Amino acid sequence: MASITPRSATTHAGRPRRAPRTYNLFVNTAEIRETYLSFFEERDHRRMPSASLVPSAHDPSVLLTTAGMQPFKPYFRGDERPPHPRLASCQKCFRTPDIENVGTTARHLTFFEMLGNFSIGDYFKPGAVEYALELSTRGFGFRAEDIWITVFGGDDRLGLGPDQEAIEVWRAVGVPDERIVRLGRADNFWQAGPSGPCGPCSELYLDRGAAYGRDSDRPGDDTDRFIEFWNLVFMQYELFEDGRLEPLPARNIDTGAGLDRVAMLSQGVGSVFETDYFRPLVDLGEALSGRSHGADFETTRALRILADHGRGMTFLLADGVVPSNEERGYVLRRIMRRAILQGRVLGIEETFLPRLAERTIEIAGAAYPELGREAETIAMWARSEEEAFLRTLEQGERLLGEIVRRAREGETSWIAAEDAFRLHDTFGFPYELTRELLAEEGLEVDDGGFAELMHEARAKARSGRKHAAGSASVSAGVRASARGSKSSERAVDSAGGGATDVLDHERVLDFARGAGFETRFRGYEATELETVVGALERVDGKLLAKLEESPFYPEGGGQVSDTGFVELPSGRRPRVTGVFRVGDDQALELTPEDGGGEAPEDGGAVRAVVDRSTRLATMANHTATHLLHAALRERLGTHVRQAGSYVGPDKLRFDFTHSERMSTAELADVEARVAAWISEGHPVRALETTRDEAERLGAMALFGEKYGDWVRMVEVESVSRELCGGTHVGATTEVGLFHITTETSSASNVRRIEA
Template sequence: MTSDEIRETFLAFFEAHEHKRQRSGSLVPAAFDPSVLLTTAGMHPLKAYFMGLEAPPAPRLTSCQKCFRTPDIDNVGVTARHLTFFEMLGNFSLGDYFKQGAVEFAWDLTLNGFGFKPEDVWVTVFEGDPAMGIGADQEAIDAWLSVGVPRERIIECPASENFWWSGETGPCGPCSELYLDRGLEFGAEDDLPGGENERFLEFWNLVFMQFDQDEQKTLTPLPNQNIDTGMGLNRMAVILQGVETVFDTDQFVPLMDLGRELATVAEPEERSLRILADHTRGMTFLIADGVVPSSEDRGYVLRRLMRRAIQHGRRIGAPHGFLPRYVDVVLDTMGTAYPELHTEKERILKWVRAEEEGFGRTLEQGLGLLEQHLEKGDLDAAAAFQLHDTFGFPIEMTVEVAAEADVTVDEAGFKVLMDEQRLRSAGGAGAKGRVGGAADLVRGLSNKPTTFTGYEHLDQHTTVAAVTERDGRTFVKLAESPFYAQGGGQVSDAGTIACDGGDCEARVADVLRAGEDQAVVVELLKGELHEGERVTAHVDRAARHATAANHTATHLLHAALRQTLGDHVRQAGSYVGPDKLRFDFTHTQRLSEAERAQVEDQINTWVLQNHPVRAMETTLDEARSLGAMALFGEKYGDVVRMVEVGDGSFSRELCGGTHVRSTAEIGVVKITAEGSSAANVRRIEALTGPGAVALLREHDAALSQAADALRTKPEGVVDAIGALQAKAKAAAKAGGGVDAGAVDRIAGEAELLDGVAVLASSVDGVGPKDLADLTDKVRNVLGEAAVAVLGSTTDGKVSLVAAAGPGAIARGVKAGAIVKVAAQVVGGGGGGKDTMAQAGGRDPEQLGAALDAARAAIQAALA
């Protein structure tokens, strides 16, 4: 069977047995699931069903889920079966059949669908664990006996082998695995399934989902007994195609062949070919699901994958620009099963080309420095940190290359330096979502979910379904609620709840979401709320309208950015409140003034055209066919809410938020800021309506004050300032270009490193010509054994100058090499002599990072 045939055989079998076929979820887990960075198992997109947070579309489901496991990156190419990206086939029962049914289905498909001989199949079951308070899984043993498996081929194994957890917390339970006995030629007579041997190959895992594990490792029975199974499609392809490794199966052969075709070395290393085949598959699917290369979280995983592929491409001698060739092959082999690869092709190629070009420029230099350290026989923490911080070498890549040279890296020391850097930059992991705890609390209040009526009503006569006090806060469950619960970037509604009798009133401080259910957090203003009480829930109309205006504006902003910058732009996060909007999006560089103006003008044109804004429910397939944009990391059911502006030709998105009825209600949109949110992610902040008008008035007032001070009209302010600047430049030139006091002050910031005075600093408002003069004078003040690097920003551009004295040059510090390192960080280039060199760049926000890179390069040269 081909891989496509294996996938279809599995899914069609379970469809024939009343299972609803599910589309694969994203590799980016849904927002309600903070337990994993990437989807690692077939059940992750279904966790809300298993946990009782949402009603499943059917009690029986089946899917082929895209999965990615980061721990396996280092094992790829070393073993015959480890992959990062893989497909997991599964069948799921949510409160329907349990162990007996799962066993019967598995046995039927194994023998009659895939053609295994019954005498070649062994199974394992959970042997029990006193510490967990669970005995042997006799129910599973009996189920296997009932379908004809002899007792001697049913092997009991410990929790390490036969108990499954979806993460640190969440659904879990005992499992039963099916193994193929490949014969004595692969092992010994006394080998058993679950042991360390090659004779028995596991191909299907049946998880009997019985428990929910909390943070204290306490197991609580789930509301329903569920079934979650997983069959690795790629593992099954190895078996059914009769090959030795997964890299010999039909999905991988074209990628392995491409590597051999691209290789210019005489005998390309098999491990490098395997790494290229696996990593290029993984990067293609990650980008298609909205991940972009960065220094944090999922973006770091992707960047590490891409950079590792680039490194191994260099090893086999692949020509520049080889990664897009791999993308094309992945699309050819996988695009039919996963059409999103074709939909996102241009976006995938954009990020792949950018990373190969960007990292390729520093790869040679970084590897050269690494090899110098390896020749000395050690690699301390400072060197590893410099490779990471200056050249973008993931520590894992440094460790891998060092291990091949039998050199140990000080990883513990590296971690200390990384922690220090995170503290300096106030970085660290993002805030954990509150969704998990909120879900438990909401479910605990009442089994009957609240009906949300906030799309239609801002005032709702309803009944208090439940009230509880916890940690000094009051939580209320309403039978019907008009309050929007925070989600999709939009903040929760504010408002009040008042008893119909007039004897109580509460202010709504927050609204907690649990799937389609909710509860409100209130502050009592008068009296008390009691279960069964009739109340009126009132949403703050002004705050809701301002929030709705900002939410619709984010949709218009998204559309305008895609029109102006390209289809690679995707939402990467947002904040929508009554005060402002914030929109993060994937893009590689700062918007030019012209681009920013074009985006703002386009949004306000749509606002003035008074397009209707419509929300409608439709099927997910229909929404996709209409080109509706979906938010990566959000989970969507078969029926979705789609919001379109006008005829939908420029804005159509899947969205559960609240919106204005027409664009004219927004009033006006004013962009207030545009900057970097993370690597390859930009952030725009904006105001709408009265807030935007107030800002424009403030700007008008400031301009009028400036005009008065300059004794001119507002339209003459720019010319007047230009004249003042010209006078200042003339005065500076007459005085020798650079103030002597400034030279001494800047030189005083230098530090002594191993006998050399080193300065890397920024100065304000100094043009390129004066910057060169200033740098030279500062270096002269510092002496011959000195190096100075100064940077400045003028007119939105970066200028960099490096100057090195004879003593520093003799120690290996060269101005030209130092300024090149710094220029790469600000997206520019330059060079010059060993004594002095200049460069420019396009990204002023990265000036500090560029100077840090220059300082690190100087330290490396001195070392």
């Protein structure tokens, strides 16, 4: 094994680095992952854990985590203070735009791990380039002469010329001009949307040689000869909606290197499916089907789809996504059913999705312990979804064949929307899958007609749910006087009537950011305190205020915000009608007495007082929801996970993953179990601990939520432990009585209890 020693004892920015370690040319993907993260740790980067595939509730822009920088967007935007100006991570990601290429090419995947190093106002182009080249050659073992570079070549519409700074930096580290390729905006200019931070990027490609293409091939061509393995994004501009481009005050670095691609190149194999990470999954597909990877195109494609979709399915299920017909659940259902169909192509008759999940856990469980912790739940959903689809698959395949036959007889390439809708609605064929299968036969579907039929079906379903919700009720003879829900930093849902219904959220964000300080929340230990108004602004007839210290709990985690008042020296009491959560900060919505009168003064002393009766009722409700969650998992199984909640002073609503309607007996058992725990008087404690320690203790986390190194864990002694930022009673006897009023469907494979 060749020994690799880092070059210098200081970082590019001149900071002393920890004592360098010796690197070895690795043989497996796990070593590549660790080599990358250790390399940047030694160069003064903070190693960050992977966030969930389910994005934080505060980032509604995407269904799933699609990039390594996504969990760090609040740091890049300046909404939150990063734990360190230099970060490094290996982030779980999932993308579907190229799903139809999966299996067809050597490198396209749905789920992947993105290695990334990030600088937030610290080093810029010289540092990013030096690190990338050093790790590529001295860490990954790539020959310097095989590495090609692309840079931004300029764009007239942006008013920018070539990224000469990047070109000069690459020249300075020894890359000759003939291996620096200038490409346009589509390839080498990064922007997250029509406006916001953006900048040119520079990509590293590895030339795999003439065996993979032509001598004339170059980076940017659609070829397997040059494989892009690392992208360096130089965020240095702000793009405005009117097209203006202005320099950012602080310039940032965002990089991404696909772990599977680096493994493919390092191990010298032809595709990502031949690496040590994927080969065991392909081997399983071969064993199940009796067919060989590489035998022919159809077999190879099908085996690769099984491997990719099986891995992606396992990670999605581990992060709390369940199969459904909506949003991310629909993405999961689509890849599961796509894999099942490819299993049919391979002649696999037995149930195989649980086997793929088991093999994935064997491969990746050491790096991602959540896979092992959720193994039972993953297997349950994999088996349930496969069995459900197989019950209708044969009939659906017959209908699909009939549709193709009629189209050919009628000499048309168009398929009626009604036929595609029937496949979706009756036989469970995801629409995109139907389109893909028909495209293989040279046929197209009426997209507009299908969308109209789906809209009509959803309208009918909503109407039916409203009617059912008004009539369903369950009673086991136990009544609630106080009820609850769970909290984990998720924005309160619309039924809460929170402050976000009154004021524009962007106005609140701008106000809080512009205040220049963060409010210290003291609401866990106090409901009344003397404090100072640190910032004040009038918006749409309302007052926004920031206190230096605040006892008011901000809306979040499904829990409504506190209400109350701030008392002025004159005795006047403007009401607190809402409390906004802004990252770790907060802002109050104030309504002056009688709609007018005296308002607080910026810098003035006030007494902040929480409405204690509302707070106490909400605390009881919140603890009750933890009890409900624990009772559901005990009665129905550990696959039960929170999928949403609302908790106020007068009621709770709890959404949870479960595939079937609960029976009257199950509901009675759950209700009785919660009532028993309430009467037993279990102590309730909240403590700050490390994320690792909380996981070791088995604390439940809310999927999709972003947690730091330190977390708040709420323990109901001998009953449950959950990561939770909400307010709770001191003992379960304070919850009061408990009664379930309704149990309905919230979405596919998601049930809803109201109490």
